[in-house]
Amino acid sequence: xxxxxxxxxxxxxxxxxxxxxxxxxxxxxxxxxxxxxxxxxxxxxxxxxxxxxxxxxxxxxxxxxxxxxxxxxxxxxxxxxxxxxxxxxxxxxxxxxxxxxxxxxxxxxxxxxxxxxxxxxxxxxxxxxxxxxxxxxxxxxxxxxxxxx
Amino acid sequence: xxxxxxxxxxxxxxxxxxxxxxxxxxxxxxxxxxxxxxxxxxxxxxxxxxxxxxxxxxxxxxxxxxxxxxxxxxxxxxxxxxxxxxxxxxxxxxxxxxxxxxxxxxxxxxxxxxxxxxxxxxxxxxxxxxxxxxxxxxxxxxxxxxxxx
DNA sequence: CAATAATTGCAAGGTAGCGAACGAATGTCA
DNA sequence: TGACATTCGTTCGCTACCTTGCAATTATTG
Numbered sequence: 001x002x003x004x005x006x007x008x009x010x011x012x013x014x015x016x017x018x019x020x021x022x023x024x025x026x027x028x029x030x031x032x033x034x035x036x037x038x039x040x041x042x043x044x045x046x047x048x049x050x051x052x053x054x055x056x057x058x059x060x061x062x063x064x065x066x067x068x069x070x071x072x073x074x075x076x077x078x079x080x081x082x083x084x085x086x087x088x089x090x091x092x093x094x095x096x097x098x099x100x101x102x103x104x105x106x107x108x109x110x111x112x113x114x115x116x117x118x119x120x121x122x123x124x125x126x127x128x129x130x131x132x133x134x135x136x137x138x139x140x141x142x143x144x145x146x147x148x149x
Numbered sequence: 150x151x152x153x154x155x156x157x158x159x160x161x162x163x164x165x166x167x168x169x170x171x172x173x174x175x176x177x178x179x180x181x182x183x184x185x186x187x188x189x190x191x192x193x194x195x196x197x198x199x200x201x202x203x204x205x206x207x208x209x210x211x212x213x214x215x216x217x218x219x220x221x222x223x224x225x226x227x228x229x230x231x232x233x234x235x236x237x238x239x240x241x242x243x244x245x246x247x248x249x250x251x252x253x254x255x256x257x258x259x260x261x262x263x264x265x266x267x268x269x270x271x272x273x274x275x276x277x278x279x280x281x282x283x284x285x286x287x288x289x290x291x292x293x294x295x296x297x298x
Numbered sequence: 299c300a301a302t303a304a305t306t307g308c309a310a311g312g313t314a315g316c317g318a319a320c321g322a323a324t325g326t327c328a
Numbered sequence: 329t330g331a332c333a334t335t336c337g338t339t340c341g342c343t344a345c346c347t348t349g350c351a352a353t354t355a356t357t358g
Contacts, residue, residue, distance in 0.1 A: 011265070011281075012268075012269055012277055012280055012281055012284070013172060013265060013268070013269075015280075015281055015284035015285050015288065016165055016168050016169050016172075016284060017169050018212065018284070018288045019165050019284040019285075019287050019288045019291075020165050020166050020169045021345080022287075022288045022291035022292050022295070023162060023165075023287075023291055024314095024345090025291075025295055025346085026291050026294060026295055028313085028346075028347095029295060032347090037312085037313050037314070038313085038314085039313080039314065039315090040313085054336095055336080055337075056335085056336065056337085059336095063163075063167065064314090064315085065315075065316065065317085066336070066337065066338085067315085067316070067317075067318095067337090067338080067339085067340095068314065068315055068316075069337090070337060070338055070339085071313090071314080071315090071338095071339095072313085072314075073337095074338090075312095075313085090323075090324075090335095090336085091322080091323055091324085092322070092323050092324070092335065092336045092337070093323095093335095093336065093337085094336080094337070115291070116160070116162060118290050118291060118294055119161075119162070119287035119288075119290060119291055120161055120162075120283070120287055123283055123286070123287075127279050127282070127283050128161055128283065130276050130279045130280065130283075131161055131164075131279065131280045131283040131284065132159075132160075132161055132164055133276070134269070134272055134276050134277065134279075134280040135161070135164035135165060135167070135168045135280070136159075136164050136168075137272070138168050138171075138172075138268035138269055138272075139164065139167045139168045139171045141267050141268060142168075142171035142172055142174075142175050142264070142267060142268055143171050145175060145267055146171070146174055146175055146178060170315080170316095173315090173316095174315095174316080177316075177317095177343085181317095186342085186343050186344075187343085187344090188343080188344065188345095189343085204306080204307075205305085205306065205307085213344090213345085214345070214346065214347090215306070215307060215308085216307085216308080216309085216345085216346070216347080216348095217344065217345055217346075218307095219307060219308060219309085220308095220309095220343090220344075220345090221343085221344075223308090224343085239305090239306085239353075239354070240306095240352080240353055240354085241305065241306040241307065241352070241353050241354070242305095242306065242307090242353095243306085243307070
């Protein structure tokens with residue numbers, strides 16, 4: 001969030017937010033013709049590349065709360081892109097699979113790697129590493145403080 | 150979003166998201182006893198420090214869409230923390246002011262600067278500057294691409 | 299001055315995120 | 329074995345973000 005109107009004086013926190021939303025917006029804009037949200041795309045991407053997955057594992061991989069993922073999955077099931085079967089030994093778990101329609105749609109989707117390339121292409125490797133380090137340590141410190149409550 | 154379950158191999162993009170949400174979560178947790186969301190806090194903060202403000206200017210300062218801000222303001226008005234008067238020369242504009250209750254609540258709120266300190270305190274100044282530079286240039290490139298459509 | 303364009307805010311509808319609470323299934327241990 | 333705890337998914341209620349479309353107001357321009 002911006003303390004100042006002038007973009008020169010924004011904090012790390014403010015740029016973190018802006019950057020996140022800019023990337024998200026570009027993803028959303030690219031996927032809009034296909035009626036897909038960014039997180040829905042991540043689910044399809046994972047299923048297309050890793051095959052059927054237990055919902056719990058997918059949640060961990062994509063770092064989503066169970067409640068959040070639940071809603072996204074039900075949207076994808078409603079669109080008939082993903083099938084949710086309760087197969088398996090553990091009757092609590094749900095197995096997620098791409099439907100035929102899901103596979104067909106996935107093949108039609110454009111490659112989104114240009115977004116990451118646009119954002120971080122050509123930037124010094126060392127600077128990227130520094131950025132990851134700063135963001136990661138900040139994230140871990142914040143999460144530690146959260147757990148303390 | 151995470152390609153890998155292993156936090157060692159996440160991309161810049163994934164850490165940007167994680168870091169944003171970690172800070173957001175800590176803000177939300179701190180403000181929950183006061184029934185305030187993070188963005189609502191930013192609005193009160195701005196009004197408390199800058200006095201009455203036209204809604205349009207506040208939107209620009211906080212980098213929020215008109216529709217988004219509209220909902221947030223109506224929540225704050227419903228809680229009687231902010232008054233929205235259509236005073237002024239331009240009859241389309243709304244002037245936002247803290248109510249007495251809003252001022253009283255603001256004085257009771259805890260200082261949130263510990264969040265930024267937790268996240269980025271003690272980190273090398275040069276690394277912080279690098280991080281800002283990387284995030285800022287990524288954001289600008291993404292926004293340029295967005296405008297092109 | 300009248301027609302057109304731009305601006306401001308609102309409402310509706312959709313996506314995504316969270317916490318809390320719940321039922322069903324499974325684990326644990328006295 | 330039986331009581332208790334944990335895990336998994338869902339639902340509910342909430343914040344916050346976006347787009348589209350609308351109405352009112354103001355600015356511009358022929």
